Amino acid sequence: MLNLYNALRARWPERDRTGARLYGRLLRRRHSAVVGCLAVASLTLLAACSKPAEQSVEIRPVRTIALASASAASVSEFPGEIKPRVESRLGFRVGGKIVERRVDAGAMVKRGQVLMRLDPADLQLQTAQAAAAVQAARSSLELARAELTRYQELEQKNFVSRAVLDAKEMAFRSAQASHEQALAGLRTQSNQATYANLVADMDGVVIAIDAEAGQVVAAGTPVVRVAGQGEREVAISIPENSIDTLRQASDIQVRVWADPGQSYRGVLRELAPAADPLTRTYAARISIPEAPAQVRLGMSATVRLVLQTPQALPRVPLSALYAYQGGSALWVVEDGVVNPVPIQMAGTEGNDILIASGVTPGQTIVTAGVNQLKPGQRVRVMSEPEQGGERTVAADAGVRK
Numbered sequence: 001m002l003n004l005y006n007a008l009r010a011r012w013p014e015r016d017r018t019g020a021r022l023y024g025r026l027l028r029r030r031h032s033a034v035v036g037c038l039a040v041a042s043l044t045l046l047a048a049c050s051k052p053a054e055q056s057v058e059i060r061p062v063r064t065i066a067l068a069s070a071s072a073a074s075v076s077e078f079p080g081e082i083k084p085r086v087e088s089r090l091g092f093r094v095g096g097k098i099v100e101r102r103v104d105a106g107a108m109v110k111r112g113q114v115l116m117r118l119d120p121a122d123l124q125l126q127t128a129q130a131a132a133a134v135q136a137a138r139s140s141l142e143l144a145r146a147e148l149t150r151y152q153e154l155e156q157k158n159f160v161s162r163a164v165l166d167a168k169e170m171a172f173r174s175a176q177a178s179h180e181q182a183l184a185g186l187r188t189q190s191n192q193a194t195y196a197n198l199v200a201d202m203d204g205v206v207i208a209i210d211a212e213a214g215q216v217v218a219a220g221t222p223v224v225r226v227a228g229q230g231e232r233e234v235a236i237s238i239p240e241n242s243i244d245t246l247r248q249a250s251d252i253q254v255r256v257w258a259d260p261g262q263s264y265r266g267v268l269r270e271l272a273p274a275a276d277p278l279t280r281t282y283a284a285r286i287s288i289p290e291a292p293a294q295v296r297l298g299m300s301a302t303v304r305l306v307l308q309t310p311q312a313l314p315r316v317p318l319s320a321l322y323a324y325q326g327g328s329a330l331w332v333v334e335d336g337v338v339n340p341v342p343i344q345m346a347g348t349e350g351n352d353i354l355i356a357s358g359v360t361p362g363q364t365i366v367t368a369g370v371n372q373l374k375p376g377q378r379v380r381v382m383s384e385p386e387q388g389g390e391r392t393v394a395a396d397a398g399v400r401k
Contacts, residue, residue, distance in 0.1 A: 059380050063368040064333055065320075069312035069361045074346060074354055075304060076245050080236035080286070082256070082299040084227035088202065092118060093195040095219045098211055103224070105209050109200040115224050116211075118196040123189075130182070130189040137175070137182035144168075144175035204228040207297060232291040233269060234301045237281035242305075246271065246284060251306040254288055256299050264288050264295070266303060314361055315352040322370045330359055331366035331373055336380060338366060338373050 096118035103115050148168045155165045204226045211223035234254055238246055252266035270285040286303050288295065322329045322340060329340040343358030359365065366373065373379075 059378050060372055061369060062331075062338070062366045062373065062379050064364045064379075065316065065367050067314045067316065067355075067359060067361045067363050067365055069314050074245065074307040075348060076242055076307075077305070078236045078238065078242075078303045080234040080301050080303055082232055082295060082297055082301055083235045083285070084204075084207075084297060085231040085233055085287070086202070086204075086228035087207070088204075088226045088228070089222035090115065090198060090201070090224045090226060091220050091222045092116075092198055092217060093219055094118070094123065094192055095217060096122065096196065097216045098213050098223070101209070101211075101213050103206050103209075105206050107206045109204060109206060109226060111200055111202050113200045114197050115200055115206075116198040118198075120193065120196040123193040123196055127186070127189045127193050130186040134179070134182040134186050137179035141172075141175040141179045144172040148172045198224065200226055202226065202228050205297075227297055232288050232295055232297070234266065234286040234288065234303055236284050236286060236303050237276070237279060238271075238284050239281055240275065243271075243282060245305055245307050248307055249305040250308050252286060253304040253306070254286060254301055255304065256295055256301045258299060259294065263304070264290060313346055314355045314359060316355065316365055317367050318348075318351050318353055320365055320367045320370060321353060322373075330355075331370055332359065333364040333366060333379060336378050338377055338379055339375050 098116055099119045100117040101115075102117075103109060103113075109115065148171075151160055151165050151168045154160045155162065206224060207227045208225040209223070210225065211217055211221070217223060246268060249268075252268065253263045254266040255263050266286040266288055268284065269287040270283075272283040275282050316330065320330055322331060324340045324342060327342055328345060329342045331338045332341045341358055344356040346354040346356035348354065366379075
């Protein structure tokens with residue numbers, strides 16, 4: 001077609017070349033339409049001859065176990081710290097500057113022993129001021145008593161009126177009250193002077209020093225902490241779902257990190273009525289009635305709670321648990337297909353979980369690869385293990401059906 005157009009263009013004069021151009025455009029359009037039709041026909045023939053793609057079903061490798069019931073004890077462990085049964089945070093009853101510290105951390109102290117001293121100069125001056133106020137009040141009282149006696153004699157001789165005598169009696173009572181007030185102030189200030197010495201209120205051991213000599217402290221500021229001699233206990237924090245376990249525990253054992261082979265009998269002494277607003281846990285104190293001397297304050301300890309289950313419960317490995325809809329679930333295998341089943345846990349025993357409800361003995365549970373499964377996914381058991389009760393499915397995740 002292009003050759004024909006070029007020949008016409010060369011043969012026609014310049015004035016007739018316009019018609020040749022129009023004729024050439026018409027030929028090119030027809031050529032493009034023919035090529036397009038041929039391409040569509042080719043694609044249609046290829047599509048008619050192709051075969052449909054094969055669909056594949058992915059079979060995930062998992063391990064399974066058949067549920068079995070067994071009566072066992074639910075065991076829970078919580079970390080804690082050895083604390084004294086009684087701990088005093090001692091502080092001065094008056095403010096002032098510390099001039100002497102007589103004990104160190106770890107020192108054994110007796111009841112009434114002086115631990116620290118304040119500068120007594122200001123307290124002594126205040127005591128002297130109170131004593132002077134008593135002397136002034138006593139002088140005013142003696143003067144009021146003498147005037148009252150004199151005016152009583154004058155009133156008997158009718159030299160003064162009864163109203164004047166009443167005024168002297170009122171002045172005497174006022175002076176008497178002022179004297180008593182001054183005496184009370186002196187006694188109070190005398191006590192304040194003795195508060196310059198900080199004394200131990202019980203026998204114990206100093207566990208911390210919170211202030212040093214030369215420091216100015218306010219009244220009531222804790223400066224020394226003393227732990228009382230006697231019973232030791234473990235301070236632990238209990239999550240919300242373990243409160244019933246702690247209250248119903250049939251056996252409480254305490255082990256210290258320094259001697260893990262030795263355990264001591266524990267007794268629940270105190271459980272907080274409200275949770276901590278930050279950690280959302282409940283503070284508890286486990287008493288150790290028979291704690292030996294080697295159980296020292298501040299040691300790390302572990303509290304072991306044992307709760308005997310009243311009935312036989314199924315158990316599964318911890319690896320079988322799966323987070324599902326805000327709770328826990330297990331993957332149950334039925335006819336080669338897995339589906340999640342929500343459960344309620346009754347406790348733990350070692351690395352196993354005791355199941356309270358949700359599944360029944362005899363069901364097949366996935367114990368490994370739980371995070372790679374989807375509801376309705378197919379699995380296949382390939383072989384039986386020699387021991388352990390678990391079954392292994394296909395190791396090739398790309399097996400096609």
